[in-house]
Amino acid sequence: xxxxxxxxxxxxxxxxxxxxxxxxxxxxxxxxxxxxxxxxxxxxxxxxxxxxxxxxxxxxxxxxxxxxxxxxxxxxxxxxxxxxxxxxxxxxxxxxxxxxxxxxxxxxxxxxxxxxxxxxxxxxxxxxxxxxxxxxxxxxxxx
Amino acid sequence: xxxxxxxxxxxxxxxxxxxxxxxxxxxxxxxxxxxxxxxxxxxxxxxxxxxxxxxxxxxxxxxxxxxxxxxxxxxxxxxxxxxxxxxxxxxxxxxxxxxxxxxxxxxxxxxxxxxxxxxxxxxxxxxxxxxxxxxxxxxxxxxxxxxxxxxxxxxxxxxxxxxxxxxxxxxxxxxxxxxxxxxxxxxxxxxxxxxxxxxxxxxxxxxxxxxxxxxxxxxxxxxxxxxxx
Numbered sequence: 001x002x003x004x005x006x007x008x009x010x011x012x013x014x015x016x017x018x019x020x021x022x023x024x025x026x027x028x029x030x031x032x033x034x035x036x037x038x039x040x041x042x043x044x045x046x047x048x049x050x051x052x053x054x055x056x057x058x059x060x061x062x063x064x065x066x067x068x069x070x071x072x073x074x075x076x077x078x079x080x081x082x083x084x085x086x087x088x089x090x091x092x093x094x095x096x097x098x099x100x101x102x103x104x105x106x107x108x109x110x111x112x113x114x115x116x117x118x119x120x121x122x123x124x125x126x127x128x129x130x131x132x133x134x135x136x137x138x139x140x141x142x143x
Numbered sequence: 144x145x146x147x148x149x150x151x152x153x154x155x156x157x158x159x160x161x162x163x164x165x166x167x168x169x170x171x172x173x174x175x176x177x178x179x180x181x182x183x184x185x186x187x188x189x190x191x192x193x194x195x196x197x198x199x200x201x202x203x204x205x206x207x208x209x210x211x212x213x214x215x216x217x218x219x220x221x222x223x224x225x226x227x228x229x230x231x232x233x234x235x236x237x238x239x240x241x242x243x244x245x246x247x248x249x250x251x252x253x254x255x256x257x258x259x260x261x262x263x264x265x266x267x268x269x270x271x272x273x274x275x276x277x278x279x280x281x282x283x284x285x286x287x288x289x290x291x292x293x294x295x296x297x298x299x300x301x302x303x304x305x306x307x308x309x310x311x312x313x314x315x316x317x318x319x320x321x322x323x324x325x326x327x328x329x330x331x332x333x334x335x336x337x338x339x340x341x342x343x344x345x346x347x348x349x350x351x352x353x354x355x356x357x358x359x360x361x362x363x364x365x366x367x368x369x370x371x372x
Contacts (some may be wrong), residue, residue, distance in 0.1 A: 135311050
Protein backbone atom coordinates (compact mmCIF):
# COMPACT_ATOMS: atom_id res chain seq x y z
CA UNK A 1 0.00 0.00 0.00
CA UNK A 2 2.83 2.34 0.95
CA UNK A 3 4.70 1.42 -2.24
CA UNK A 4 1.60 2.05 -4.35
CA UNK A 5 1.13 5.48 -2.74
CA UNK A 6 4.77 6.30 -3.40
CA UNK A 7 4.38 5.32 -7.05
CA UNK A 8 1.31 7.52 -7.28
CA UNK A 9 3.28 10.45 -5.87
CA UNK A 10 6.09 9.87 -8.37
CA UNK A 11 3.50 9.67 -11.18
CA UNK A 12 1.95 12.99 -10.05
CA UNK A 13 5.35 14.67 -9.97
CA UNK A 14 6.21 13.23 -13.42
CA UNK A 15 2.95 14.54 -14.88
CA UNK A 16 3.73 17.99 -13.48
CA UNK A 17 7.35 17.99 -14.64
CA UNK A 18 6.73 16.51 -18.12
CA UNK A 19 3.20 17.76 -18.75
CA UNK A 20 3.83 21.45 -18.14
CA UNK A 21 6.67 21.84 -20.69
CA UNK A 22 4.63 19.75 -23.19
CA UNK A 23 1.66 22.07 -22.81
CA UNK A 24 3.93 25.11 -23.21
CA UNK A 25 5.50 23.56 -26.34
CA UNK A 26 2.10 22.88 -27.90
CA UNK A 27 1.01 26.40 -27.02
CA UNK A 28 4.14 27.67 -28.80
CA UNK A 29 3.29 25.74 -32.00
CA UNK A 30 -0.29 27.06 -31.94
CA UNK A 31 1.04 30.58 -31.49
CA UNK A 32 3.20 30.23 -34.65
CA UNK A 33 0.09 29.37 -36.65
CA UNK A 34 -1.81 32.30 -35.20
CA UNK A 35 1.12 34.64 -35.96
CA UNK A 36 1.12 33.55 -39.61
CA UNK A 37 -2.63 34.02 -39.93
CA UNK A 38 -2.64 37.44 -38.25
CA UNK A 39 0.25 38.58 -40.47
CA UNK A 40 -1.55 37.38 -43.60
CA UNK A 41 -4.68 39.38 -42.70
CA UNK A 42 -2.62 42.50 -41.91
CA UNK A 43 -0.67 42.15 -45.20
CA UNK A 44 -3.89 41.66 -47.17
CA UNK A 45 -5.47 44.67 -45.45
CA UNK A 46 -2.48 46.83 -46.37
CA UNK A 47 -2.58 45.65 -50.00
CA UNK A 48 -6.36 46.15 -50.24
CA UNK A 49 -6.20 49.71 -48.94
CA UNK A 50 -4.40 50.68 -52.14
CA UNK A 51 -6.10 48.29 -54.57
CA UNK A 52 -9.53 47.36 -53.22
CA UNK A 53 -10.68 49.47 -50.22
CA UNK A 54 -14.02 47.63 -50.08
CA UNK A 55 -12.16 44.36 -49.48
CA UNK A 56 -10.12 46.12 -46.79
CA UNK A 57 -13.38 47.14 -45.10
CA UNK A 58 -14.37 43.47 -44.90
CA UNK A 59 -11.24 42.86 -42.82
CA UNK A 60 -12.12 45.46 -40.19
CA UNK A 61 -13.46 44.36 -36.79
CA UNK A 62 -17.18 45.23 -36.42
CA UNK A 63 -16.61 48.00 -33.84
CA UNK A 64 -13.83 49.53 -35.96
CA UNK A 65 -15.94 49.47 -39.11
CA UNK A 66 -18.79 51.07 -37.18
CA UNK A 67 -16.43 53.81 -36.07
CA UNK A 68 -15.16 54.36 -39.63
CA UNK A 69 -18.71 54.71 -40.93
CA UNK A 70 -20.01 56.85 -38.07
CA UNK A 71 -20.35 60.01 -40.17
CA UNK A 72 -22.49 58.22 -42.76
CA UNK A 73 -19.71 57.93 -45.36
CA UNK A 74 -19.20 54.47 -46.93
CA UNK A 75 -16.29 52.59 -45.36
CA UNK A 76 -14.33 52.25 -48.62
CA UNK A 77 -14.43 56.02 -49.27
CA UNK A 78 -13.31 56.82 -45.70
CA UNK A 79 -10.35 54.43 -46.00
CA UNK A 80 -9.36 56.03 -49.30
CA UNK A 81 -9.56 59.52 -47.78
CA UNK A 82 -7.79 58.53 -44.54
CA UNK A 83 -4.47 58.38 -46.35
CA UNK A 84 -3.12 55.40 -44.37
CA UNK A 85 0.67 55.11 -44.59
CA UNK A 86 2.27 52.61 -46.97
CA UNK A 87 3.42 50.07 -44.39
CA UNK A 88 6.70 48.96 -45.94
CA UNK A 89 8.57 45.88 -44.77
CA UNK A 90 6.98 43.70 -42.09
CA UNK A 91 9.19 43.84 -39.00
CA UNK A 92 7.46 41.85 -36.25
CA UNK A 93 4.29 39.95 -35.42
CA UNK A 94 3.08 39.44 -31.85
CA UNK A 95 0.12 37.32 -30.83
CA UNK A 96 -1.29 36.90 -27.32
CA UNK A 97 -4.62 35.15 -26.84
CA UNK A 98 -7.12 36.91 -29.10
CA UNK A 99 -4.98 39.98 -29.75
CA UNK A 100 -2.22 40.59 -32.28
CA UNK A 101 0.05 43.39 -33.40
CA UNK A 102 1.84 43.51 -36.74
CA UNK A 103 4.62 46.08 -36.95
CA UNK A 104 5.78 47.34 -40.34
CA UNK A 105 8.59 49.75 -41.08
CA UNK A 106 6.11 52.62 -41.51
CA UNK A 107 2.93 51.43 -39.82
CA UNK A 108 1.56 49.33 -36.98
CA UNK A 109 -1.68 47.33 -37.20
CA UNK A 110 -3.64 45.80 -34.29
CA UNK A 111 -5.93 42.80 -34.78
CA UNK A 112 -8.36 40.70 -32.78
CA UNK A 113 -9.45 37.10 -33.37
CA UNK A 114 -13.12 36.51 -34.30
CA UNK A 115 -15.00 33.34 -35.26
CA UNK A 116 -14.27 34.07 -38.94
CA UNK A 117 -10.58 34.86 -38.39
CA UNK A 118 -8.35 37.81 -37.54
CA UNK A 119 -9.84 41.25 -38.05
CA UNK A 120 -8.16 44.66 -37.95
CA UNK A 121 -9.08 46.69 -34.87
CA UNK A 122 -6.71 49.58 -35.56
CA UNK A 123 -4.44 50.65 -38.43
CA UNK A 124 -2.25 53.58 -39.35
CA UNK A 125 -0.89 53.51 -35.81
CA UNK A 126 2.19 55.39 -34.65
CA UNK A 127 3.80 56.02 -31.29
CA UNK A 128 3.37 59.58 -30.04
CA UNK A 129 5.17 59.15 -26.73
CA UNK A 130 8.21 57.34 -25.42
CA UNK A 131 6.11 56.33 -22.40
CA UNK A 132 5.13 52.67 -23.00
CA UNK A 133 1.90 53.26 -21.04
CA UNK A 134 0.66 55.72 -23.70
CA UNK A 135 -1.25 53.92 -26.47
CA UNK A 136 -0.50 54.23 -30.17
CA UNK A 137 -2.27 57.00 -32.04
CA UNK A 138 -4.20 55.35 -34.89
CA UNK A 139 -5.84 56.76 -38.00
CA UNK A 140 -8.41 53.94 -38.02
CA UNK A 141 -9.65 52.46 -34.76
CA UNK A 142 -12.80 51.37 -32.90
CA UNK A 143 -14.43 53.91 -30.60
CA UNK B 144 -1.99 6.06 7.55
CA UNK B 145 -2.63 2.39 8.29
CA UNK B 146 -6.30 1.98 9.14
CA UNK B 147 -8.21 -0.52 11.23
CA UNK B 148 -9.69 -3.26 9.07
CA UNK B 149 -13.21 -2.89 7.72
CA UNK B 150 -13.37 0.91 7.49
CA UNK B 151 -13.07 0.96 3.71
CA UNK B 152 -11.38 3.22 1.16
CA UNK B 153 -13.89 6.10 1.27
CA UNK B 154 -13.83 6.47 5.06
CA UNK B 155 -10.07 6.08 5.32
CA UNK B 156 -9.44 8.76 2.70
CA UNK B 157 -12.42 11.04 3.31
CA UNK B 158 -10.29 14.13 4.00
CA UNK B 159 -8.37 13.96 0.69
CA UNK B 160 -11.47 12.95 -1.26
CA UNK B 161 -13.62 15.78 0.10
CA UNK B 162 -10.90 18.35 -0.55
CA UNK B 163 -10.40 16.93 -4.05
CA UNK B 164 -14.12 17.26 -4.76
CA UNK B 165 -14.24 20.78 -3.30
CA UNK B 166 -11.24 21.74 -5.45
CA UNK B 167 -12.98 20.53 -8.62
CA UNK B 168 -16.21 22.31 -7.66
CA UNK B 169 -14.34 25.55 -6.95
CA UNK B 170 -12.40 25.27 -10.24
CA UNK B 171 -15.66 24.70 -12.13
CA UNK B 172 -17.18 27.75 -10.42
CA UNK B 173 -14.10 29.84 -11.17
CA UNK B 174 -14.28 28.80 -14.85
CA UNK B 175 -18.01 29.57 -15.08
CA UNK B 176 -17.79 33.01 -13.50
CA UNK B 177 -14.51 33.68 -15.25
CA UNK B 178 -15.91 33.12 -18.74
CA UNK B 179 -18.90 35.33 -17.92
CA UNK B 180 -16.51 38.12 -16.87
CA UNK B 181 -14.25 37.61 -19.89
CA UNK B 182 -17.19 37.73 -22.28
CA UNK B 183 -18.76 40.77 -20.62
CA UNK B 184 -15.48 42.61 -21.19
CA UNK B 185 -15.33 41.36 -24.79
CA UNK B 186 -18.86 42.67 -25.45
CA UNK B 187 -17.92 46.03 -23.92
CA UNK B 188 -14.99 46.29 -26.33
CA UNK B 189 -16.90 44.91 -29.34
CA UNK B 190 -14.70 41.80 -29.49
CA UNK B 191 -15.37 38.08 -29.90
CA UNK B 192 -16.89 36.18 -26.99
CA UNK B 193 -15.43 32.75 -26.22
CA UNK B 194 -16.83 29.34 -25.29
CA UNK B 195 -16.28 27.85 -21.85
CA UNK B 196 -13.78 25.36 -23.33
CA UNK B 197 -11.85 28.12 -25.09
CA UNK B 198 -11.73 30.07 -21.83
CA UNK B 199 -10.52 26.99 -19.93
CA UNK B 200 -7.54 26.77 -22.29
CA UNK B 201 -6.85 30.51 -22.24
CA UNK B 202 -3.97 32.27 -20.53
CA UNK B 203 -6.47 34.39 -18.61
CA UNK B 204 -7.82 31.31 -16.82
CA UNK B 205 -4.35 29.75 -16.46
CA UNK B 206 -2.82 32.79 -14.79
CA UNK B 207 -5.75 33.15 -12.38
CA UNK B 208 -5.34 29.50 -11.34
CA UNK B 209 -1.54 29.50 -11.23
CA UNK B 210 -1.22 32.66 -9.15
CA UNK B 211 -3.29 31.07 -6.40
CA UNK B 212 -1.64 27.68 -6.61
CA UNK B 213 1.88 29.05 -6.35
CA UNK B 214 1.07 30.99 -3.20
CA UNK B 215 -0.57 27.99 -1.53
CA UNK B 216 2.43 25.76 -2.15
CA UNK B 217 4.83 28.52 -1.10
CA UNK B 218 2.87 28.96 2.11
CA UNK B 219 3.10 25.29 3.02
CA UNK B 220 6.72 24.92 1.93
CA UNK B 221 7.66 27.92 4.07
CA UNK B 222 5.63 26.76 7.03
CA UNK B 223 7.01 23.24 6.94
CA UNK B 224 10.60 24.52 6.66
CA UNK B 225 10.38 27.37 9.17
CA UNK B 226 8.67 25.30 11.87
CA UNK B 227 11.80 23.16 12.02
CA UNK B 228 13.63 26.11 13.54
CA UNK B 229 10.99 28.57 14.75
CA UNK B 230 8.39 27.98 17.46
CA UNK B 231 5.28 29.65 18.80
CA UNK B 232 4.78 28.94 22.50
CA UNK B 233 1.27 27.69 23.19
CA UNK B 234 0.38 26.96 19.56
CA UNK B 235 -0.68 23.48 18.47
CA UNK B 236 0.89 24.35 15.11
CA UNK B 237 4.37 24.51 16.66
CA UNK B 238 6.94 22.24 18.25
CA UNK B 239 7.69 22.73 21.94
CA UNK B 240 10.13 25.59 22.59
CA UNK B 241 13.54 23.97 23.06
CA UNK B 242 12.87 21.29 20.45
CA UNK B 243 14.00 23.44 17.51
CA UNK B 244 16.16 21.73 14.91
CA UNK B 245 16.35 18.54 12.89
CA UNK B 246 16.10 16.16 15.87
CA UNK B 247 18.05 12.92 16.33
CA UNK B 248 17.91 9.86 14.06
CA UNK B 249 16.25 8.02 16.93
CA UNK B 250 13.46 10.62 17.17
CA UNK B 251 13.06 10.62 13.40
CA UNK B 252 13.13 6.80 13.05
CA UNK B 253 15.78 6.80 10.35
CA UNK B 254 18.78 4.55 9.61
CA UNK B 255 19.30 1.99 12.35
CA UNK B 256 16.26 3.35 14.23
CA UNK B 257 13.88 2.73 11.35
CA UNK B 258 10.94 0.47 12.13
CA UNK B 259 9.92 -2.56 10.08
CA UNK B 260 7.18 -0.59 8.34
CA UNK B 261 9.21 2.62 7.90
CA UNK B 262 9.52 3.88 4.30
CA UNK B 263 12.39 2.16 2.45
CA UNK B 264 14.40 5.34 1.95
CA UNK B 265 14.17 6.19 5.67
CA UNK B 266 16.01 2.92 6.33
CA UNK B 267 18.37 3.05 3.32
CA UNK B 268 20.82 5.65 4.70
CA UNK B 269 23.07 7.90 2.59
CA UNK B 270 21.68 10.26 -0.03
CA UNK B 271 18.35 8.48 -0.20
CA UNK B 272 17.57 9.07 3.47
CA UNK B 273 18.87 12.65 3.24
CA UNK B 274 16.67 13.31 0.20
CA UNK B 275 13.64 11.60 1.72
CA UNK B 276 14.16 13.59 4.93
CA UNK B 277 13.37 16.77 2.95
CA UNK B 278 11.00 15.34 0.36
CA UNK B 279 7.93 17.16 1.62
CA UNK B 280 9.48 20.63 1.43
CA UNK B 281 11.26 19.77 -1.83
CA UNK B 282 8.08 18.68 -3.60
CA UNK B 283 6.10 21.64 -2.20
CA UNK B 284 8.87 24.01 -3.33
CA UNK B 285 9.07 22.39 -6.79
CA UNK B 286 5.32 22.68 -7.30
CA UNK B 287 5.53 26.29 -6.09
CA UNK B 288 8.27 27.05 -8.63
CA UNK B 289 6.37 25.28 -11.43
CA UNK B 290 3.15 27.15 -10.61
CA UNK B 291 4.98 30.49 -10.28
CA UNK B 292 6.67 29.89 -13.66
CA UNK B 293 3.31 29.01 -15.19
CA UNK B 294 1.91 32.22 -13.69
CA UNK B 295 4.73 34.19 -15.34
CA UNK B 296 4.27 32.57 -18.76
CA UNK B 297 0.45 32.69 -18.79
CA UNK B 298 0.37 36.08 -17.07
CA UNK B 299 2.53 37.62 -19.77
CA UNK B 300 0.23 36.32 -22.51
CA UNK B 301 -2.92 37.49 -20.69
CA UNK B 302 -1.36 40.89 -20.01
CA UNK B 303 -0.19 41.24 -23.61
CA UNK B 304 -3.66 40.31 -24.89
CA UNK B 305 -5.05 43.15 -22.78
CA UNK B 306 -2.22 45.54 -23.75
CA UNK B 307 -2.77 45.01 -27.49
CA UNK B 308 -6.51 45.53 -27.04
CA UNK B 309 -5.58 48.91 -25.57
CA UNK B 310 -3.23 49.67 -28.51
CA UNK B 311 -0.07 49.23 -26.44
CA UNK B 312 3.09 47.32 -27.34
CA UNK B 313 3.33 43.77 -25.96
CA UNK B 314 6.15 43.10 -23.48
CA UNK B 315 8.76 40.33 -23.40
CA UNK B 316 9.08 37.85 -20.53
CA UNK B 317 11.95 39.80 -18.94
CA UNK B 318 9.95 43.03 -18.89
CA UNK B 319 6.88 41.19 -17.62
CA UNK B 320 8.85 39.72 -14.70
CA UNK B 321 9.47 43.25 -13.40
CA UNK B 322 6.00 44.53 -14.27
CA UNK B 323 3.31 45.69 -11.82
CA UNK B 324 0.95 43.00 -13.18
CA UNK B 325 3.30 40.13 -12.28
CA UNK B 326 4.25 41.42 -8.84
CA UNK B 327 0.74 42.65 -8.08
CA UNK B 328 -0.69 39.20 -8.74
CA UNK B 329 2.17 37.53 -6.84
CA UNK B 330 2.22 39.68 -3.72
CA UNK B 331 -1.54 40.00 -3.27
CA UNK B 332 -1.58 36.21 -2.96
CA UNK B 333 1.50 35.96 -0.76
CA UNK B 334 0.22 38.48 1.77
CA UNK B 335 -3.10 36.68 2.19
CA UNK B 336 -1.43 33.28 2.65
CA UNK B 337 1.07 34.65 5.15
CA UNK B 338 -1.74 36.36 7.07
CA UNK B 339 -3.80 33.14 7.16
CA UNK B 340 -1.02 30.87 8.33
CA UNK B 341 0.42 33.38 10.81
CA UNK B 342 -3.04 33.94 12.23
CA UNK B 343 -3.59 30.19 12.48
CA UNK B 344 -0.38 29.77 14.50
CA UNK B 345 -1.46 32.49 16.96
CA UNK B 346 -5.19 31.74 17.13
CA UNK B 347 -4.35 28.09 17.94
CA UNK B 348 -2.89 29.28 21.27
CA UNK B 349 -6.19 30.62 22.58
CA UNK B 350 -8.97 29.16 20.45
CA UNK B 351 -10.15 25.55 20.11
CA UNK B 352 -12.08 23.31 17.76
CA UNK B 353 -13.22 20.24 19.62
CA UNK B 354 -12.07 17.07 17.87
CA UNK B 355 -9.82 18.73 15.28
CA UNK B 356 -6.17 17.62 15.12
CA UNK B 357 -5.38 21.22 14.20
CA UNK B 358 -6.46 22.31 17.66
CA UNK B 359 -5.38 21.56 21.19
CA UNK B 360 -7.92 19.82 23.39
CA UNK B 361 -10.62 22.26 24.51
CA UNK B 362 -9.43 22.12 28.09
CA UNK B 363 -5.71 22.33 27.32
CA UNK B 364 -4.04 25.36 28.95
CA UNK B 365 -3.00 28.27 26.69
CA UNK B 366 0.65 27.97 27.71
CA UNK B 367 0.92 24.34 26.67
CA UNK B 368 2.31 24.09 23.15
CA UNK B 369 1.41 20.50 22.33
CA UNK B 370 -1.09 19.04 24.74
CA UNK B 371 -1.00 15.59 23.19
CA UNK B 372 0.83 13.71 20.46
